[in-house]
Amino acid sequence: MAVLKANAYGHGTVPAAVALAAADAFAVARLEEGIELRAAGLRHRVVLLEGVFGSDALRQAAHHGFELVVHEPGQVALLESWRGDHRFGVWLKVDSGMCRLGFRPAEVATAVARLQVCEAVLQPMALMTHLAEAEDRGSTRTGGQLERFATLTEGLPGERSIANSAGLAAWPAARADWVRPGLLLYGVSPFAATTGSELGLRPAMTLETRVIAVRNIATGDRVGYGGCWTASRPTRLAVAAAGYGDGYPRNTASGTTVLVNERPAPLAGRVSMDMITVDVTELPRVAVGDPVLLWGPGVPVEAVARAAGTVPYELLCGVSQRVHPDVR
Ligand SMILES: Cc1ncc(COP(=O)(O)O)c(C=O)c1O
Numbered sequence: 001m002a003v004l005k006a007n008a009y010g011h012g013t014v015p016a017a018v019a020l021a022a023a024d025a026f027a028v029a030r031l032e033e034g035i036e037l038r039a040a041g042l043r044h045r046v047v048l049l050e051g052v053f054g055s056d057a058l059r060q061a062a063h064h065g066f067e068l069v070v071h072e073p074g075q076v077a078l079l080e081s082w083r084g085d086h087r088f089g090v091w092l093k094v095d096s097g098m099c100r101l102g103f104r105p106a107e108v109a110t111a112v113a114r115l116q117v118c119e120a121v122l123q124p125m126a127l128m129t130h131l132a133e134a135e136d137r138g139s140t141r142t143g144g145q146l147e148r149f150a151t152l153t154e155g156l157p158g159e160r161s162i163a164n165s166a167g168l169a170a171w172p173a174a175r176a177d178w179v180r181p182g183l184l185l186y187g188v189s190p191f192a193a194t195t196g197s198e199l200g201l202r203p204a205m206t207l208e209t210r211v212i213a214v215r216n217i218a219t220g221d222r223v224g225y226g227g228c229w230t231a232s233r234p235t236r237l238a239v240a241a242a243g244y245g246d247g248y249p250r251n252t253a254s255g256t257t258v259l260v261n262e263r264p265a266p267l268a269g270r271v272s273m274d275m276i277t278v279d280v281t282e283l284p285r286v287a288v289g290d291p292v293l294l295w296g297p298g299v300p301v302e303a304v305a306r307a308a309g310t311v312p313y314e315l316l317c318g319v320s321q322r323v324h325p326d327v328r
Pocket residue numbers: 003049130163164165166180181182183184190
């Protein structure tokens with residue numbers, strides 16, 4: 001099940017779905033994301049990972065043939081109130097320890113019993129859970145989640161789904177019938193200490209801009225807002241047209257690598273809304289118009305995320321609307 005939520009992690013819902021058309025199903029978080037897939041003519045199974053709230057959304061889900069994650073009692077009641085002919089594919093979500101979505105262990109039997117006799121539900125329903133820290137290969141909690149899920153669902157019919165990207169890559173026991181990778185599909189690693197290329201993946205996204213100014217500054221000159229980077233030598237500085245207004249995080253530390261003309265150079269000074277400043281003293285002949293790669297092949301988004309104190313998910317999803325997509 002290819003996870004396409006949040007604009008396919010910033011890659012564009014429809015282009016990503018087309019690229020991932022071999023998937024057995026797509027997963028999205030919002031009804032609107034599923035509708036976008038249908039509007040583009042994609043007829044795949046579509047699972048709404050948070051289900052629906054309210055009869056209007058339920059009607060729309062029926063109209064588009066979406067399958068529903070059911071994770072709380074109100075959603076069971078909603079299905080019980082359904083009077084249409086449509087039967088919904090349902091993924092009953094169990095909270096095996098993440099304490100976010102899903103029926104708590106003590107609630108599972110009741111939810112199962114109600115849904116098993118609910119006329120709106122196609123039987124058998126699928127059973128799913130979500131792992132809280134599968135990206136920690138040494139996690140002591142993950143084994144407990146797997147055990148709890150197995151116990152809570154023992155003897156029930158229906159397919160099982162547990163693993164996100166990290167579960168798929170690091171916890172073979174979590175693979176079950178359906179895996180639900182998101183990040184891995186975009187060529188990015190969910191593990192803090194490993195990049196996608198170290199896992200044999202290629203990043204799907206390249207974030208690139210151009211140099212808009214080049215200047216020479218003197219030893220002791222302080223660069224950018226707050227003057228938080230000081231030239232320790234006569235420095236050639238390139239200004240590139242990308243900043244946090246484009247989704248390049250403001251917290252990215254000086255020293256973080258970008259590629260100017262395909263050569264590495266360090267960020268120097270604070271990221272502004274529309275610009276970054278890069279020390280290109282060591283590079284030959286940098287000029288206005290030269291390409292600057294912020295992440296993509298050669299600059300792992302995982303490394304930029306680490307330098308910004310965040311995770312690659314946030315960077316991929318956070319590319320802003322003014323960035324021109326160039327889908328290939
Ligand atoms: C329920 C569920 N399954 C799967 C995924 C995919 O996760 P990942 O991108 O880490 O593979 C997510 C994303 O957060 C999710 O919420």
